[in-house]
Amino acid sequence: MRGLSVTSQPETYLVPDSYAASSLLDEAGYFEMYNRSIQDPDGFWREQAQRIDWIEPFSQVQDVSFAKDDLHIRWFADGKLNVAANCLDRHLEHHGDDTAILWVGDEPGTSREISYRELHRDVCRLANGLKSLGVKKGDVVTIYMPMVPEAAVAMLACARIGAVHSVVFAGFSPEALAGRMDDGQSRILITANAGRRGGRSVPLKQNVDRAVALCRETNVEHVVVFNYTDDATDWNPTIDRDYAELVSAQSDDCPAEVMGAEDPLFILYTSGSTGKPKGVLHTSGGYIIYASLTHEYVFDYRRGERYWCAADVGWITGHSYIVYGPLANGATTVMYEGVPHYPDVTRVAQIIDDHQINILYIAPTAIRALMAEGNKPVAGASLESLRLLGTVGEPINPEAWKWFHRTFGRCQCPIVDTWWQTETGGHMLTPLPGATPLKPGSTTRPFFGVQPALVDNDGNLLDGAADGNLVLLGSWPGQMRTVFGDHQRFVDTYFSTFENMYFTGDGARRDEDGYYWITGRVDDVLNVSGHRMGTAELESALVAHEAVAEAAVVGYPHDIKGQGIYVYVTLNNGVEPSEEMHQTLRNWLRSEIGPIATPDFIQWAPGLPKTRSGKIMRRILRKVAADECEQLGDTSTLADPGVVDNLVSNRAAAT
Ligand code: 6R9
Secondary structure (H helix, E strand, O other), X not given: OOOOOOOOOOXXXXXXXXXXXXXXXXXXXXXXXXXXXXXOHHHHHHHHXXXXXXXXXXXXXXXXXXXXXXXXXXXXXXXXXOHHHHHOHHHHHHHOOOEEEEEEOOOOOOEEEEEXXXXXXXXXXHHHHHHHOOOOOOOEEEEEOOOOHHHHHXXXXXXXXXXXXXXXXXXXXXXXXXXXXXXXXXXXXXXXXXXXXXXXXXXHHHHHHHHHHHOOOOOOOEEEEEOOOOOOOOOOOOOEEEXXXXXXXXXXXXXXXXXXXXXXXXXXXXXXXXXXXXXEEEEOHHHHHHHHHXXXXXXXOOOOOEEEEOOOOOOHHHHHHHHHHHHHOOOEEEEEOOOOXXXXXXXXXXXXXXXXXXXXXXXXXXXXXXXXXXXXXXXXXXXXXXXXXXXXXXXXOHHHHHHHHHOOOOOOOOEEEEEOOHHHOOOOEOOOOOOOOEOOOOOEOEOOOOOEEEEOOOOOEOOOOEEEEEEEOOOOOOOOOEEOOOHHHHHHHHHOOOOOOEEEEEEEXXXXXXXXXXXXXXXXXXXXXXXXXXXXXXXXXXXXXXXXXXEEEEEEEEOOOEEEEEEXXXXXXXXXXXXXXXXXXXXXXXXXXXXXXXXXXXXXXXXXXXEOOOOXXXXXXXXXXXXXXXXXXXXXXXXXXXXXXXXXXXXHHHO
């Protein structure tokens, strides 16, 4: 991928002395714990599992097979617990008045602190409210909320009564929301009348009304609406329920449902290389242990510190590192409603100073967007409260890493570049501050219990310094358990490419020091501003438009977003390319999927490069999109090599 220096040997940043003395682990400590986690995994995880409160203890630590004809993954299976109680109740006695959520609003100057006691009360009330609507253990509750504390309240209320939440990112379109509700057979939805982002209002309820009308497989019975802004919305008395009214009548006490460790906690949809988004299913015990353990060690977290993960709760990063990990640890988690550049590019630094934030965890795309402004984003800021920085979601190019380190980090804060996935539940490859010397652009070493490996395309394990497909050889407690409603898809997607291994879909290089460098997806998944999108998903949305005969979508290097969306479209006979058609298709993708799917580039292609068997040669489309037309490679297997000349000359004409 662009700018990722996987071939040159970059400099190493040693652990600052001041840091090494006080961190949870030093380098020797990391190796000791890591080695133990691999040599005696059951002993290691049995011990780590004690970090949470069990209602009934487990007997067996793990029961796992990655064999594709006998795939099963179970952790702590006969133990009983409740995740919400672990995030709330157990902190009340000694830390009930500590701030659980520090919410920072879109408009500068707006913020709210919610203590653990208050959060516990709010969760219990909503949990009772959901019960009064007939929600039971195992029911799927969809959450389509802006970044307000009530989003976390909704998640925890589900966890408290054993309902399975399915959070849908509030930037998704009604079509995308309906698809996820249908797939989850979800009959209840929690939303807000509107959200706020970057000074604008986001019409959530309006989207929900359209989504409810679009649902085919499920009959939506209740839409709980949190009236958050002054925006008026339509009201359908048969299904709409006012959030405030629903909770006002409820008791502050709601006993936590006794859940099996392997009972589902949530579903979260994510894109793959084929088909519709998959409902990644996470269960209770293993997930919460893993989220909590990684949150503590990777962020070297101490009670009382203010920790800000600048993700959205609609993504896995928000699930594990805004809500579950930090709250399980009794942390103060910052929840920011807005965007990094509103009202201007100094906002992130201002929030850090205003609220004396100690840890900042943010996506490389945001860092690059700020970096484009030079020193402006940190001008006049002190940033002295910051102790640690982290990144997630996509490879960070060394230039952006160094800028982040120099500006926000004042050359003192380590940066933890954390590689992981929706499927992994928590961090997999990551430095530990105080323990890991850093190399800009590398995700460094595995977390405890994680066994990464590289294989060639035939599945042969590669030794030493090597480049290959990144796989994981054993399980870890935070691993996804299945694709909701389609276990075969789980087997096919992750365990069929290479035998007895979990295939990540990423390529990576391992250097002489055993450090991992993620080189990006090796499948047809795009990573645009840290958001995963399947090319197949975009293509099927495009061909659903009446003007489109065929479409192919590839990623191309983009300075800020990491990857941009490059679309090739073959129009139907009789439809002429035009600026108007260009706009129409742009808007079409936005409305079918959401604004994150807005194409950066649409190229009209009278034909697509196909092999004789009809397979589109994406390699060629990627090269043209990247403006590397001189490196197209072998085109002799194409059915019609002439197609390529046309693609190249149109690209040239367009740029
Ligand atoms: C947590 C999250 C997962 C994909 C993953 C990889 C990319 C994530 C990364 C990274 C390089 C990092 N990715 N973190 N690539 N360095 N530190 O992002 O989950 O949305 O499921 O995306 O993101 O390609 O496979 P998810």
